[in-house]
Amino acid sequence: MTVAPLSHADMAARVAQDIPDGSYVNLGIGMPTLVGDVVSDGKEIVFHSENGILGFGPAPAPGEEDWELINAGKQPVTLATGGCYFHHTDSFMMMRGGHIDVTVLGAFQVSERGDLANWATDDAHLPPAVGGAMDLAVGAKRVLVLMMHTTPDGRPKLLQECSYPLTAAAVVHRVYTELAVIDVGPAGFVVREMVAGLSREELQQRTAAPLGFADEVGVLVPSGR
Amino acid sequence: MIDKRVASLADAVEGVADGAIVLVGGFGAAGVPVELVHALLEQGARDLTIVTNNAGAGETDVAALIREGRVRKIICSYPRSAGSIWFEEFYRAGNIELELVPQGTLSERMRAAGAGLGGFFTPAGADSLLSRGKEIRVIAGRRHVFEEPLQGDVALVKAERADRWGNLVYNKAARNFGPTMATAATLSVVQVREFVELGDLDPEAVVTPGIFVDRVVEVAG
Numbered sequence: 001m002t003v004a005p006l007s008h009a010d011m012a013a014r015v016a017q018d019i020p021d022g023s024y025v026n027l028g029i030g031m032p033t034l035v036g037d038v039v040s041d042g043k044e045i046v047f048h049s050e051n052g053i054l055g056f057g058p059a060p061a062p063g064e065e066d067w068e069l070i071n072a073g074k075q076p077v078t079l080a081t082g083g084c085y086f087h088h089t090d091s092f093m094m095m096r097g098g099h100i101d102v103t104v105l106g107a108f109q110v111s112e113r114g115d116l117a118n119w120a121t122d123d124a125h126l127p128p129a130v131g132g133a134m135d136l137a138v139g140a141k142r143v144l145v146l147m148m149h150t151t152p153d154g155r156p157k158l159l160q161e162c163s164y165p166l167t168a169a170a171v172v173h174r175v176y177t178e179l180a181v182i183d184v185g186p187a188g189f190v191v192r193e194m195v196a197g198l199s200r201e202e203l204q205q206r207t208a209a210p211l212g213f214a215d216e217v218g219v220l221v222p223s224g225r
Numbered sequence: 226m227i228d229k230r231v232a233s234l235a236d237a238v239e240g241v242a243d244g245a246i247v248l249v250g251g252f253g254a255a256g257v258p259v260e261l262v263h264a265l266l267e268q269g270a271r272d273l274t275i276v277t278n279n280a281g282a283g284e285t286d287v288a289a290l291i292r293e294g295r296v297r298k299i300i301c302s303y304p305r306s307a308g309s310i311w312f313e314e315f316y317r318a319g320n321i322e323l324e325l326v327p328q329g330t331l332s333e334r335m336r337a338a339g340a341g342l343g344g345f346f347t348p349a350g351a352d353s354l355l356s357r358g359k360e361i362r363v364i365a366g367r368r369h370v371f372e373e374p375l376q377g378d379v380a381l382v383k384a385e386r387a388d389r390w391g392n393l394v395y396n397k398a399a400r401n402f403g404p405t406m407a408t409a410a411t412l413s414v415v416q417v418r419e420f421v422e423l424g425d426l427d428p429e430a431v432v433t434p435g436i437f438v439d440r441v442v443e444v445a446g
Contacts, residue, residue, distance in 0.1 A: 049398070051398050051401050052252075052400055052401050053397075053398055066397065067255060068256065068396050068398060068399035069397045069398050074254070074255075074306070085395075085397055085398060086400070087395075087402070087405060087432070088402045088405060089335075089404075089405045091332075096347065096348070096349055115352075127304050127305055127312070127313060128304075129304055130302055130303065130325055130326075130327050130328070130350075130355065131302050131303040131328050132302070132329060134349040134350045134355070135329030135330070135347075137349075138349050138351075165353060166353050166354075168353070169368075
């Protein structure tokens with residue numbers, strides 16, 4: 001492939017475009033946390049952390065860390081003006097009860113029906129761990145997945161059926177990769193945008209389920225960041 | 226006269242029986258009642274079932290209980306944090322039982338116990354391996370899995386301030402599981418950074434009413 005894929009920063013910025021002003025948003029750990037760094041443009045977004053924070057702000061300056069003010073990834077954060085604390089049961093009411101407008105999650109695999117696999121692989125060496133992934137996947141009003149299009153060794157992550165254990169069935173609305181923005185719905189995968197210079201055939205080769213294409217497929221242009 | 230304050234950490238964990246189900250607060254390191262868990266280690270109770278979000282890291286608190294062979298079973302959502310070496314070692318050797326529970330289900334199961342409910346149906350995990358063997362019901366067109374209440378014999382919780390009635394306020398995101406766990410155990414034990422006089426806590430700001438608390442011990446710092 002000779003085309004330039006989007007950087008992680010560009011991928012996060014593309015997701016951020018789709019988060020409406022005034023949203024309550026939960027960002028999964030890993031690449032989705034980058035989205036918090038790029039949502040701006042006058043939007044007021046309230047970030048939720050499963051461990052009991054609404055309205056957390058950026059990381060504190062070195063030396064200012066408060067280890068009783070951490071995010072879901074156990075990293076120190078700050079509290080934005082207007083932010084608040086609450087306990088775990090209330091926090092998961094927000095997640096499961098449909099009060100979170102948007103969640104951005106990483107994934108191992110997504111199926112063409114929107115099944116999400118993001119909590120366990122087939123690696124038996126590691127004890128299983130699930131955290132809040134299942135509650136968030138079933139409860140957020142809109143589930144966006146931000147992930148690389150394939151595994152590091154080139155295997156597709158967009159599939160007809162997930163081979164890894166499911167987190168939740170038929171929950172993913174849209175997938176953002178370094179190559180494309182793809183809607184997931186009754187028609188399966190529908191490509192909305194593709195990175196400049198990539199052909200439909202090349203994208204299909206990296207995807208293990210049939211791709212539909214929107215009437216007008218937008219072009220994703222790397223920013224160089 | 227109600228006075229739930231106890232003088233020492235040893236008094237705080239006195240009477241915890243072998244085989245007890247112990248709810249331990251905390252998310253990552255925030256809100257872990259480290260000194261109470263160490264007091265339980267000293268106290269010597271064995272064959273424990275520990276309910277906690279993570280499985281301990283490094284050599285302290287829950288990790289130390291596991292290392293010393295006191296834990297028969299752990300019920301948690303995320304036992305794979307960085308530094309969870311003792312859990313991983315015991316798990317690989319088959320020396321500890323793991324019940325993995327989605328985090329919201331873990332919290333809600335304890336809430337159900339504290340609220341006197343016989344369980345609940347949740348969509349979380351209903352399409353996953355974690356619902357295997359459990360009752361599934363379709364409610365409003367969506368699959369839900371039945372989850373039972375999770376009652377502790379003992380809860381160990383960390384809060385910021387308490388009065389002698391056991392009213393509690395917490396600090397920031399160290400609150401996490403504390404308020405729910407305090408409701409869900411037969412004996413709720415809380416370590417606080419500071420005792421205050423009755424009446425000094427703003428009644429509008431009390432997070433855990435003292436009715437849910439049995440013993441409070443001050444651990445400065």
